[in-house]
Amino acid sequence: MNIFAYMFQDRKANRKNFKGQLVLFMFRVAQLINRSMITKVIFFPYLMFYRFFVEWSLGIELPRKLTAGKGLIIYHGQALVVNQGVIIGENCVLRNSVTIGHKKLADGTFTRCPRLGNNIDVGANVCIIGDVAIGDNVIIGAGAVVIKDIPANSIAVGNPARVLEGRSVLT
Structure with a gap:
């Protein structure tokens, strides 16, 4: 994939959502800069601007x-927080006030970060914390707190999140 295709890869998915297009464009540019120590030094002002504008001004981490x-x-x-160790698959949707990250254990160590598969739809105010894996084609309802793995092709709701039996994304 060439550099321009990489930077604009989220544009089509965020059609009619200028804020989403802008944030994801800036995010992809920051990812490109982060690949090499030389580019990090040269483009340090951009990385600081990215952090100030996206995180502090827009409230998106x-x-x-x-x-x-x-x-x-x-x-x-707004209020979207994603830990740097999280792995997000393709074609995923994140809404406002979503928190995705690791969990601190009693001994002071941290768990691994969550891993989201492809085609995940995360509702508003969802927390996904700890070493969890979310399969492909999953819908997570608004306000859910995910602390356990969610199988592929399912719908999860509630606090703590539970998979709705007899319900599938495919049906």
């Missing part, structure tokens, strides 16, 4: 070290 597949969609990104 998408670290430049985050692994995210193409087609990421951000709807109403």
Whole structure:
């Protein structure tokens, strides 16, 4: 994939969502800069501007070290917090007030970060914390707190999140 295709890979998915397009474009540029120490030094002012504008002004924490597949969609990104160790698959949707990250254990260590598959739809005010894996084609309802793995092709709701039996994304 060439550099321009990489930088604009989320544009089509965020059609009619200028804020999402802008944030994800800036995020992809920051990811490109982060690949080399030389580019990090040369483009240090951009990295600081990215952090100030996206994190402090818009309230969206998408670290430049985050692994995210193409087609990421951000709807109403205010208060969106994603840990840099999280892995997000392709064509995922993140809404406002979503928190995705690791959990601190009693001994002071941290768990691994969550891993989201492809085609995940995360509702508003969702918390996904700890070493969890979320399969492909999953819908997570608004306000859910995910602390356990969610199988592919399912719908999860509640606090703590539970998979709705007899319900599938495919049906």
